[in-house]
Amino acid sequence: MARLPVLVLITGPLLAAATAATPPAVKVTDAWCRAAPASALAGALAGACYMTLTASGGDRLAAVETPAADHGEIHTMDMSGGVMRMRQLTDGILLPAGQSVDLKPGARHLMIIGPRQPLAAGGGVPLTLRFEKAAPLTLRAPIPIAAPPAATGSR
Numbered sequence: 001m002a003r004l005p006v007l008v009l010i011t012g013p014l015l016a017a018a019t020a021a022t023p024p025a026v027k028v029t030d031a032w033c034r035a036a037p038a039s040a041l042a043g044a045l046a047g048a049c050y051m052t053l054t055a056s057g058g059d060r061l062a063a064v065e066t067p068a069a070d071h072g073e074i075h076t077m078d079m080s081g082g083v084m085r086m087r088q089l090t091d092g093i094l095l096p097a098g099q100s101v102d103l104k105p106g107a108r109h110l111m112i113i114g115p116r117q118p119l120a121a122g123g124g125v126p127l128t129l130r131f132e133k134a135a136p137l138t139l140r141a142p143i144p145i146a147a148p149p150a151a152t153g154s155r
């Protein structure tokens, strides 16, 4: 009696072809900045802004600009020798396609260096985000009156 092994293989990923006509776009949600004093006295003060970025295609947040401060930088925080340190990300932040990337307290954030005026609660910070592929995005990130707690949890 012959036994015929039946092997069914479904091969070939059934991937829908990406529509080439769609320009790369990045969606920004939940943008906010932490209230901070201006730099008139100390000179070294800065504010931090947070948001969630979702790129339709793979992209990279390359730079941040703002007329509200001397300049903007992209930062991260990491532990080094038991101390939490901020470090500038000169390569920006990679935005994998379709994946939301959080910029949040205690992690990657946008640094607003040398605010020209105090970043007052209830106000907003105009930001222009520059990407490797997508067109620049300009938004106004609100400064909430009750900011979420800092990374340490202490206020």
Ligand SMILES: [Cu+2]
Binding pocket: 048, 075, 076, 086, 087, 109, 110, 111
């Ligand atoms: Cu920073």
